[in-house]
Amino acid sequence: SQTIHQWPATLVQPVGSPLSLECTVEGTSNPNLYWYRQAAGRGLQLLFYSVGIGQISSEVPQNLSASRPQDRQFILSSKKLLLSDSGFYLCAWSVGGLMNEQYFGPGTRLTVT
Amino acid sequence: GIQVEQSPPDLILQEGANSTLRCNFSDSVNNLQWFHQNPWGQLINLFYIPSGTKQNGRLSATTVATERYSLLYISSSQTTDSGVYFCAVGLDMRFGAGTRLTVKP
Numbered sequence: 589s590q591t592i593h594q595w596p597a598t599l600v601q602p603v604g605s606p607l608s609l610e611c612t613v614e615g616t617s618n619p620n621l622y623w624y625r626q627a628a629g630r631g632l633q634l635l636f637y638s639v640g641i642g643q644i645s646s647e648v649p650q651n652l653s654a655s656r657p658q659d660r661q662f663i664l665s666s667k668k669l670l671l672s673d674s675g676f677y678l679c680a681w682s683v684g685g686l687m688n689e690q691y692f693g694p695g696t697r698l699t700v701t
Numbered sequence: 702g703i704q705v706e707q708s709p710p711d712l713i714l715q716e717g718a719n720s721t722l723r724c725n726f727s728d729s730v731n732n733l734q735w736f737h738q739n740p741w742g743q744l745i746n747l748f749y750i751p752s753g754t755k756q757n758g759r760l761s762a763t764t765v766a767t768e769r770y771s772l773l774y775i776s777s778s779q780t781t782d783s784g785v786y787f788c789a790v791g792l793d794m795r796f797g798a799g800t801r802l803t804v805k806p
Contacts, residue, residue, distance in 0.1 A: 622794070624794075626742075630798065630799075631787055631789075631796030631797055631798050631799055632744075632787070632789070632794075632796045633796070634793050634794050634795075647793055676742055678744065686792055687731050687732040687791075687792055688732070688749075689732075689734060689746065689749035690734065690794065691746060692736075692743070692744040692746075694741075694742070694743055695742050695743070695744075697742070
């Protein structure tokens with residue numbers, strides 16, 4: 589069966605520091621991968637998606653970037669964190685078309701101080 | 702982009718009661734998902750339902766794509782049903798603001 593991992597589970601970082609969040613999927617090949625952010629008390633917002641290695645599409649201009657160095661690995665990064673980057677970051681995967689059912693990881697709770 | 706509205710924003714029930722949650726969307730879509738977010742933040746898939754009706758135990762969902770809405774039914778609610786319920790639609794998975802459900806024992 590397929591599983592999705594995210595780490596770290598929680599992170600507290602000072603303003604201006606770099607960020608790297610990792611997501612890996614097991615049990616499937618060539619998945620579509622997604623990064624979402626959830627601000628406190630709100631719905632999720634799609635940040636990036638990827639249909640293959642090295643292919644990244646951005647939905648929202650921001651202080652973040654994404655990379656996909658391997659088929660089942662998706663990384664969310666920032667060179668310098670802002671206070672507004674605080675939130676709950678979730679990774680998701682799907683197979684086939686981009687509008688197929690998505691499955692979410694456990695998330696990373698980021699607090700920028 | 703697509704606008705997604707969920708209602709009601711908050712719902713408080715006694716254990717055993719039934720409820721209906723609604724998701725309205727502003728444009729035609731080829732996908733729609735319902736999720737339950739538990740207190741630990743985990744998003745649990747409930748239904749992938751771009752059209753038609755599905756049932757899974759005490760939960761069922763109906764999407765009327767031509768009228769741009771979906772309904773999630775919860776019967777015989779339990780305290781473990783508490784949490785936030787989201788619907789999401791469209792290529793960019795536009796999420797609604799959610800319905801916060803509290804089930805009291």
